[in-house]
Amino acid sequence: MEAKHISCFVLLVGFVLFQVNAEPVEDKQALLDFVNYLPHSRSLNWKESSPVCNNWSGVNCSADGTRVIAVRMPGVGFHGPIPPNTLSRLSALQVLSLRSNGISGEFPFDFSNLKNLSFLYLQYNNLSGSLPFDFSVWPNLTIVNLSNNRFNGSIPYSFSNLSHLAALNLANNSFSGEVPDFNLTNLQQINLSNNNLTGSIPRSLRRFPNSMFSGNNIPFETFPPHASPVSTPSATPYPKSKNSRGLGEKASLGIIAAACVLGIVAFVFLIVTCCSRKKGEDEFSGKLQKGGMSPEKVVSRSQDANNRLTFFEGCNYAFDLEDLLRASAEVLGKGAFGMAYKAILEDATTVVVKRLKEVSVGKRDFEQQMEVVGSIRHENVVELKAYYYSKDEKLMVYDYYSKGSVASMLHGMLHFSIFFFFLYSWSSIVLAISKTEKIKCQY
Numbered sequence: 001m002e003a004k005h006i007s008c009f010v011l012l013v014g015f016v017l018f019q020v021n022a023e024p025v026e027d028k029q030a031l032l033d034f035v036n037y038l039p040h041s042r043s044l045n046w047k048e049s050s051p052v053c054n055n056w057s058g059v060n061c062s063a064d065g066t067r068v069i070a071v072r073m074p075g076v077g078f079h080g081p082i083p084p085n086t087l088s089r090l091s092a093l094q095v096l097s098l099r100s101n102g103i104s105g106e107f108p109f110d111f112s113n114l115k116n117l118s119f120l121y122l123q124y125n126n127l128s129g130s131l132p133f134d135f136s137v138w139p140n141l142t143i144v145n146l147s148n149n150r151f152n153g154s155i156p157y158s159f160s161n162l163s164h165l166a167a168l169n170l171a172n173n174s175f176s177g178e179v180p181d182f183n184l185t186n187l188q189q190i191n192l193s194n195n196n197l198t199g200s201i202p203r204s205l206r207r208f209p210n211s212m213f214s215g216n217n218i219p220f221e222t223f224p225p226h227a228s229p230v231s232t233p234s235a236t237p238y239p240k241s242k243n244s245r246g247l248g249e250k251a252s253l254g255i256i257a258a259a260c261v262l263g264i265v266a267f268v269f270l271i272v273t274c275c276s277r278k279k280g281e282d283e284f285s286g287k288l289q290k291g292g293m294s295p296e297k298v299v300s301r302s303q304d305a306n307n308r309l310t311f312f313e314g315c316n317y318a319f320d321l322e323d324l325l326r327a328s329a330e331v332l333g334k335g336a337f338g339m340a341y342k343a344i345l346e347d348a349t350t351v352v353v354k355r356l357k358e359v360s361v362g363k364r365d366f367e368q369q370m371e372v373v374g375s376i377r378h379e380n381v382v383e384l385k386a387y388y389y390s391k392d393e394k395l396m397v398y399d400y401y402s403k404g405s406v407a408s409m410l411h412g413m414l415h416f417s418i419f420f421f422f423l424y425s426w427s428s429i430v431l432a433i434s435k436t437e438k439i440k441c442q443y
């Protein structure tokens with residue numbers, strides 16, 4: 001009897017443990033194979049011993065935790081071709097982002113197994129060759145961004161089978177041939193600029209601004225014959241042209257007047273809401289855009305390693321500048337040298353970002369000082385995880401600690417002091433140290 005009880009108990013415990021540990025084992029192995037075969041310059045927290053769902057950075061699972069459905073690995077420093085038969089085993093994958101890496105080789109042919117793929121972000125890599133002929137193997141594709149690679153060949157006509165497709169960005173590649181006449185009613189954004197395309201803009205795409213086709217061998221003068229080449233999409237919307245033709249002159253005048261009134265009302269409303277907005281609810285990205293800087297400008301096409309977030313050794317973050325600019329942010333405090341923000345990224349990672357204000361220092365000097373600051377390891381100093389330098393923008397990225405934010409702010413101030421101490425009094429000794437210590441883990 002006793003033995004029976006015990007074995008029952010063991011079985012029960014085993015069952016409970018199995019239930020608790022239920023996780024996508026095969027998907028996990030596929031991901032491990034992927035990172036083991038593809039060299040990358042930043043370390044990841046993808047440990048075999050830890051659960052893949054809700055623990056590995058950049059990975060999201062289905063609600064029941066049985067499949068991996070999203071993999072977001074921007075700016076991890078992957079270099080080399082995507083190893084075959086790794087990612088393609090994640091057959092439930094819906095979101096794949098490998099943008100801002102150094103991935104080379106051709107578009108992986110085995111991605112055709114990812115039947116549920118809806119969002120594909122491979123921009124800013126070094127991918128080459130032509131695209132797969134048949135895109136209808138991914139019927140759910142909604143956003144496709146393959147910009148800033150070295151793809152060539154023609155644009156597959158099979159894109160027209162993707163009825164969900166809302167955005168297609170193929171800019172800054174070497175595509176050639178004519179632009180296919182897609183009949184995609186859901187398409188809201190397209191950018192084919194800076195390729196080697198020829199012919200004319202097909203009818204179905206004339207509702208988009210000409211700038212989306214610039215940098216090709218496509219003449220703009222041929223159509224529409226009387227409209228200016230810089231006409232906006234709303235001015236001559238292709239699908240609506242039929243309706244407006246039937247309108248009388250009076251009706252059009254009335255519409256214009258109504259639109260003016262509406263515009264003024266909207267403008268006043270905007271002003272009022274903007275003024276009554278709380279100070280703390282600042283949108284970090286909004287602020288950065290105001291400074292005239294967009295991610296495209298910052299992250300240059302040539303994979304210019306100097307124009308990116310530079311991470312320090314041992315940082316587990318999986319985000320890039322683009323993510324940071326998109327993050328929602330809250331003002332933590334204002335210091336003599338700028339503002340500190342708490343930035344929450346798309347994948348719920350929280351960091352503290354400091355924007356240095358009115359610091360006119362050369363790029364080299366700035367980087368050298370950052371490396372010195374970043375190499376400080378002390379229990380009372382919050383570690384600098386990454387920094388960014390451009391002429392108009394200087395950012396420092398730290399870990400965010402929810403507990404004792406006051407303390408971390410104080411440490412942050414200490415950090416600032418150290419930084420500026422170095423900035424104004426650096427000597428050849430400091431230079432020598434920063435030169436010999438190769439602490440950058442940047443790709």
Ligand SMILES: *[C@@H]1O[C@H](CO)[C@@H](O)[C@H](O)[C@H]1NC(C)=O
Nearest residue numbers: 045047049050051054055056
């Ligand atoms: C992930 O799991 C490891 C060990 O299993 C744990 O130490 C770590 O805190 C976990 N991280 C997160 C973000 O849950």
Ligand SMILES: *[C@@H]1O[C@H](CO)[C@@H](O)[C@H](O)[C@H]1NC(C)=O
Nearest residue numbers: 054055059060070346347348
């Ligand atoms: C991904 O997982 C994180 C937690 O690990 C969660 O906060 C986030 O909302 C998830 N994102 C999506 C798109 O499901």
Ligand SMILES: *[C@@H]1O[C@H](CO)[C@@H](O)[C@H](O)[C@H]1NC(C)=O
Nearest residue numbers: 067090091092093114115116
């Ligand atoms: C694709 O997603 C749907 C639900 O969104 C799911 O029912 C189906 O099983 C998925 N397909 C695969 C191959 O995982």
Ligand SMILES: *[C@@H]1O[C@H](CO)[C@@H](O)[C@H](O)[C@H]1NC(C)=O
Nearest residue numbers: 115116117118138139140141
């Ligand atoms: C496409 O997505 C829908 C839900 O958005 C899902 O029900 C369907 O199964 C998906 N299609 C395929 C082929 O997986």
Ligand SMILES: *[C@@H]1O[C@H](CO)[C@@H](O)[C@H](O)[C@H]1NC(C)=O
Nearest residue numbers: 102104105126127128302303
């Ligand atoms: C891209 O790949 C080519 C070889 O295919 C290589 O010569 C070049 O250096 C790579 N560029 C970058 C930025 O990695």
Ligand SMILES: *[C@@H]1O[C@H](CO)[C@@H](O)[C@H](O)[C@H]1NC(C)=O
Nearest residue numbers: 128129130151152153154176
């Ligand atoms: C595309 O580039 C590859 C080299 O990366 C070359 O072999 C091939 O001929 C090119 N194809 C076209 C259509 O230009």
Ligand SMILES: *[C@@H]1O[C@H](CO)[C@@H](O)[C@H](O)[C@H]1NC(C)=O
Nearest residue numbers: 134135136157158159160161
């Ligand atoms: C669209 O899909 C259908 C069936 O899947 C196929 O017969 C057709 O050739 C495809 N069209 C294009 C343009 O790929």
Ligand SMILES: *[C@@H]1O[C@H](CO)[C@@H](O)[C@H](O)[C@H]1NC(C)=O
Nearest residue numbers: 123143145147167168169296
């Ligand atoms: C594609 O990438 C470019 C460059 O990063 C970005 O500006 C654009 O918004 C992206 N397009 C889509 C549709 O996500």
Ligand SMILES: *[C@@H]1O[C@H](CO)[C@@H](O)[C@H](O)[C@H]1NC(C)=O
Nearest residue numbers: 163181182183184185203204
């Ligand atoms: C475009 O597709 C719609 C249905 O999605 C169809 O009614 C229309 O005739 C198509 N137009 C052309 C030019 O193929």
Ligand SMILES: *[C@@H]1O[C@H](CO)[C@@H](O)[C@H](O)[C@H]1NC(C)=O
Nearest residue numbers: 171172189191193194211212
């Ligand atoms: C399209 O690309 C051009 C140049 O590459 C850029 O100026 C423009 O902002 C892009 N538009 C969108 C919507 O991404």
Ligand SMILES: *[C@@H]1O[C@H](CO)[C@@H](O)[C@H](O)[C@H]1NC(C)=O
Nearest residue numbers: 152174176177195196197198
């Ligand atoms: C663009 O296409 C022409 C032929 O149409 C070819 O001679 C030229 O080399 C191509 N340029 C690039 C940069 O691929």
Ligand SMILES: *[C@@H]1O[C@H](CO)[C@@H](O)[C@H](O)[C@H]1NC(C)=O
Nearest residue numbers: 147148171172191296297301
């Ligand atoms: C294409 O590259 C140029 C720089 O070479 C950049 O200014 C532009 O924004 C890029 N376009 C897109 C859509 O990423």
